Amino acid sequence: MALVGAEDRQEDGIIEIAYVLVNTPTAPLMEWTVPLERSDPQLPSMASLDFSIGRFEREIADQFGVTLIGHPQPARLVKHAHWPENYHPLLNDAAPSPGSLADETDYKFLEVDSDAIYEIGVGPVHAGIIEPGHFRFSAVGESIITMKARLWFVHRGIEKLFEGRSYPEAIVLAEKISGDTSIGHSLAMAEAVEDALGIEIDPTSTLVRQLLLGMEQVYNLVNDIGAIANDVAFSIIHAFTGVQREYIMRENKRLTGHRLLRGSLRLGGGELREQPNPDFFLDRLAAMNEIIDIFTSNVMAMDRLKGTGILDTVDAKAIGCVGYVAQASGVPVAQIEAPSRFTAVDHDTPADTHSNGGQNSGKESSYAGDVAARLDVRIEQLRATLLRLAELSKRLGTMPASNVGCDQSYSSLRTNGVGCVESWRGRLTHRVITENGRILRAKIVDPSFFNWPAVSVSLRGAMVADFPLINKSFNLSYAGNDL
């Protein structure tokens, strides 16, 4: 399940629930909609079929006031306690802001009842410069019994902001969903709108999009490898990767004018300011190989990573994990990746090894689901992507410049479209409903939404002191999850 979204169609008197499935046995993508009576919306829950559907349903219940029938855990998900019970922000007739209100109810953390248990609350304001989230640990001595993450502190109402935007505005706004996935989100938004309008992309633009997506993946992976090293106090690796990351950010700036690659995508295309240089990526590959060698040959550092924060295959599949998290737990790539009709990833390039199934399927299942596995997956992805970027740069040098003007005469018909992108963090999906050149409703799913519940699961039996390391190995976005 890639996405479950809803739309309030006030004039028709219904609330329409849309389900988007990817990688089904019969089709890469399936979509169906269910209309609910707007005056008394009741949705039979499918939470027992799939864990992630249950969480999507809770989100819809919060945003649209839909009553869930037969949901095992119908608690609030998005709305914090100070939101009134009967306020549902995504209904068209909802007041712009309910104002600042006192907490109506206490947030119920699972209480582990015993004399020896003590609770540690961390956040939402943390010591580092990171996003807000509250973690409540119940621990005996140093062992974690359970951890509950409370999120949605950075809820900005971004889905509501999309309503009524023109397409170029929407693509720019999508860059702001989660800063480290600027390209991923704006590309998904562009593809969703293109899907809705039936716009075709020329080959040069497709390559440019692949290059941008790859560059975003590379700087994030380099950063993650350094951050994992830093969390085991191997700070020299962190310093070295910081240098490499800075080179990549500067290359980003040279190619697109923005260090986070923003502003380079547009409807129907994508453009670079300068010609990419294949040698740049090969140099980064050589430098990173050297750094990774130092890191992985340090016995003390590797000892910290192995066997820490294990997420086994069964759990990863049940939770519906995506991206490197799922891959590190041994879930086959074909099951979690964005379907190729939508991904900008070109599977024909020789450097792209990870999706060729065959010889890799055995290797993937050998990942143990621990922090070390999540590091290994990143290292492999980094190497493959750097090679692919070098290849792409060479091919782009021989391609004609793209100057396909986008047809600005948008149809006034109501259409919908889905954009699904394999971003660096995993599969992310946008579904838009458009009319008259405007977005009526956008539903956004960041990979973090699928992966957050896995953090708690992987902490079973872990030590309190290992939590920051485990959390870093997941490196999930708060902003992308909270929207």
Next chain:
Amino acid sequence: MTVLLQIVLFLLLGPVTIGLIRKIHALLEGRRGASLLQPFRHFRQLWQKETIEPTGASVVFRFAPYLLLGTSLTIAAAAPFIATSDGLGSSSDLFVVVGLLFIGNIAMALAGLDLGTSFGGMGASRELTVSSLVEPTLLVAIFALSIPAHSSSLDVICRSVLSNPGRLFAPADLLALGAFIVVVIAETKRLPIDNPTTHLELTMIHEAMLLEYSGPRLAVVEWASDIRLSLLLGLIANLFFPIGIVDRTSDSYTLLISITVLIVKVLVLAAVIAFAETALAKIRLGRIPELLSGSFILAFLSIMISFFAGGR
């Protein structure tokens, strides 16, 4: 005279030691790094801040920093660093030194528990776990040195090594040195036991107890911790390589040489720590007892060798 000199020396040397370690880290990581005197600037900044009293703070919380500083300075005064047998010389017994160190530890652990915060309690529990393993090893390691000297006075131990430099390479002393280095690293919470630069509350040992301190009190705690590091390095230097230490106060000229030698020795050891730390990662919290029991075994072997081989 030397008592005062030693106190002043360590007040100044402690922060410089930390400054040097940080500088070396910075240089190895390709940064320019702050000056060696940066810790003093940091203390001045903290000193100018107001004192904030957390809710529920008691006498323990208020006075623990001063107790920590006091015990550290007492060790600085009593132990033989630049000269042996000064006024306090007779009290520079190894049990006194180790006892003083742990009074400071206990004070900080109690202060961590005082407020009832989860981090304070967690830090105190970890600190005491480590301390309870460090304390016996430290005692046994120094005790191994005291057997050939027939005294537990640090003064006498120093003089006996000084009069017989060949002992430096005796297996007993080398084993004791190994054990000593491990416990000093554990006691000062350096890598691989604890990461002093981390901001992650959940992984901290020493720093977790101090989270509620701010302003002048934090300055006192940090200054005292810096002094303890240089004290312990000074103890390693003088118990195992007592070259340069003067026997009773002579003229100011020899005293000056002795001070310089001590500073050089402490800073060289600090530099060794800094270089070693760049190649180290932090070990799992659950592995710390294994490391420390290993060092206890070294100390114990050392005492055995001293007793049976050296006793002849």
